[in-house]
Amino acid sequence: MSFTYKLFMFEDDGTIPNNPDLPVILYPGVFKKHPQEIESTFKLNNWRNSWVNGVLDYHHYHSNTHEVLGVRAGSAKLxxxxxxxxxIDVNKGDVIVLPAGTGHKKIANSPDFEIVGAYPDGKDYNIQTGMPSERPLVLAEIQQVEVPSTDPVYGNRGQVVDQWS
Incomplete structure (x- = not known):
């Protein structure tokens, strides 16, 4: 079975570490017809501790867990x-899987923009902003985050299983 996806790799820029080993995965439009199923699908595939809101408007990342973001309504530029x-432009139905350490920031969004976030195994997340005092602790922490056993969209299949294993 083939899935439409895009992969992005980012290097450490001296402020945001990004992830040296795992790519960002974008599933464009995967929930376009059924955006109300995003959160329940994430939970079904063991990506929990979910929330519904927007994306912070400053550069940040999570050094202690991976994150999935599913656009439930509207659009945004990140x-x-x-x-x-x-x-990148994200629209209703898109899903982005961010490996630990990957910087993300909202640049603009439509008034109706709504996103669902979740974490593998329901892990709690931290918020890091690239302060010099965060290193080298976060660099070691990012390397210790385990690869999830499931993809948030496709469960035992999908690019988290194929690309991150």
Missing amino acids: ILGGEKGEM
Whole structure:
């Protein structure tokens, strides 16, 4: 079975570490017809501790867990990977899987923008902002985050299983 996806790799820019081994996975439009199923699908595939809101409007990352973001409504322009990263447009139904350490920031969004976030095994997440005092602790922490056993969208299949194993 083939899935439409895009992969992005980002290097440590000296502020945002990103992930040296795992790519960001974008599943464009995977929930376009049924965006109300995003959160329940994440939970079914053991990506829990979910929330519904937006994306923070400053560069940040999580050094202690991976994160999945599913666009339930509207659209947004995000920058992934820090200041030197890549701008992407996300729309209703898109899903982004961010490996630990990957910077993300909201640049703009539609008034109805709503996103569902979740974490493998329901892990609690931290928020790091690239302060010099965060290193080298976060670099070691990112390397210790285990690869999830399931993809948040496709369970035992999908790119988390194929690309991150």
